[in-house]
Amino acid sequence: MAELIPGPSFFIGKGDDTDLISFGSGQPDLPPPPEAFDALKQYNGFKYGQIQGEESLRAKLAEEYPGAKPEHFVITNGASEAIDLVLRSISKSGGKILLPRPYYYSYPFVVGYAGMTAEYYDLGEGGKINYEQFADIAPGCRAVLINSPSNPTGTVQDIETLKKVEALCDRLGLYIISDEVYKDLIYDRENYLLHGKHVVTVNSFSKTYAMCGFRVGYLYSPDEDLVSKVVEMKNHTSMNTSVAAQVMALAALSVPASYVEKHVKIWKERRDMIYAGMLELGLELWKPEGAFYVLPKLKNSGRVVSDLYYKYRMISYDGAWFGAPDHVRFSYALDASKIQEGLRRLKKFLETDYRAY
Numbered sequence: 001m002a003e004l005i006p007g008p009s010f011f012i013g014k015g016d017d018t019d020l021i022s023f024g025s026g027q028p029d030l031p032p033p034p035e036a037f038d039a040l041k042q043y044n045g046f047k048y049g050q051i052q053g054e055e056s057l058r059a060k061l062a063e064e065y066p067g068a069k070p071e072h073f074v075i076t077n078g079a080s081e082a083i084d085l086v087l088r089s090i091s092k093s094g095g096k097i098l099l100p101r102p103y104y105y106s107y108p109f110v111v112g113y114a115g116m117t118a119e120y121y122d123l124g125e126g127g128k129i130n131y132e133q134f135a136d137i138a139p140g141c142r143a144v145l146i147n148s149p150s151n152p153t154g155t156v157q158d159i160e161t162l163k164k165v166e167a168l169c170d171r172l173g174l175y176i177i178s179d180e181v182y183k184d185l186i187y188d189r190e191n192y193l194l195h196g197k198h199v200v201t202v203n204s205f206s207k208t209y210a211m212c213g214f215r216v217g218y219l220y221s222p223d224e225d226l227v228s229k230v231v232e233m234k235n236h237t238s239m240n241t242s243v244a245a246q247v248m249a250l251a252a253l254s255v256p257a258s259y260v261e262k263h264v265k266i267w268k269e270r271r272d273m274i275y276a277g278m279l280e281l282g283l284e285l286w287k288p289e290g291a292f293y294v295l296p297k298l299k300n301s302g303r304v305v306s307d308l309y310y311k312y313r314m315i316s317y318d319g320a321w322f323g324a325p326d327h328v329r330f331s332y333a334l335d336a337s338k339i340q341e342g343l344r345r346l347k348k349f350l351e352t353d354y355r356a357y
């Protein structure tokens with residue numbers, strides 16, 4: 001049997017060989033808006049930028065959130081840094097952070113780096129929050145994390161549930177960290193924006209504008225004390241986010257809505273293809289309503305990922321990395337013809353190697 005693959009970083013940078021099909025990393029294969037590159041033609045900056053982020057970008061972002069001001073935003077190195085800075089800014093020794101499970105694989109690590117402990121609420125049928133369970137565990141936590149649409153399930157939480165979570169956390173005085181990196185990639189309805197004085201919204205240019213490598217994200221919070229703690233911490237750690245990348249991000253925000261609409265249409269077509277294809281193969285999975293992931297049940301998932309890679313030249317991610325053992329995550333951020341070929345290889349695997357597990 002081939003060696004088990006240790007974690008997602010094993011695959012970073014792989015996937016460009018011609019016969020390798022990558023359902024691995026969650027990075028869009030669709031192009032960023034050309035306007036983002038055009039903005040660089042005029043660019044001649046080389047000095048340190050504002051730690052909090054370029055004023056022009058924060059002002060433009062403030063227009064997207066009712067009642068927001070530019071000083072409520074911090075521009076970060078992707079959503080990743082925003083989540084890390086928030087957790088470390090609200091950290092209290094022994095503090096608990098309530099995470100969804102399955103979860104984005106970095107959450108438990110960054111909670112630990114912030115000196116806190118992760119508690120979990122399990123996503124129930126269809127990937128939805130079981131509010132009763134959530135409300136039982138939330139008291140006693142320092143913050144709760146909501147990720148809708150979700151990585152790795154692609155599920156979107158119901159607006160009614162999100163409103164109940166909002167009211168509960170408000171009553172208990174808990175921070176809500178709302179990781180909305182997929183908020184623009186919802187297929188069937190508008191995103192519901194969690195809001196309130198303890199809500200910290202985290203977002204990114206990585207997914208909506210396909211700019212992951214440029215590393216621009218942000219957090220938005222009306223809690224000015226929290227924002228200044230975050231800025232102080234960033235001042236003494238990474239300092240400013242790349243100014244050139246922020247100029248590109250600002251240009252991306254000015255493109256017509258049709259850029260995102262066109263992409264969402266493509267994501268939805270691919271979702272339909274992979275979801276139907278997996279059902280046809282007899283797999284059990286939740287139907288994604290946003291983002292670009294499916295998480296079918298597959299027993300012995302570590303071995304599946306290893307066999308698919310070494311024997312079938314396909315990259316997939318072990319559900320165990322996301323708190324979902326016996327599941328495998330497939331990102332459908334790849335061309336339809338590759339999805340079809342991947343489904344053919346998966347069929348062969350299910351009919352041969354997997355039978356012998």
Ligand SMILES: Cc1ncc(COP(=O)(O)O)c(C=O)c1O
Pocket residue numbers: 026077078079080081104147150151179181203204205206212216217
């Ligand atoms: C749910 C979620 N949050 C945060 C991130 C990190 O995104 P960024 O590239 O903006 O750091 C990702 C990336 O895949 C993600 O899926």
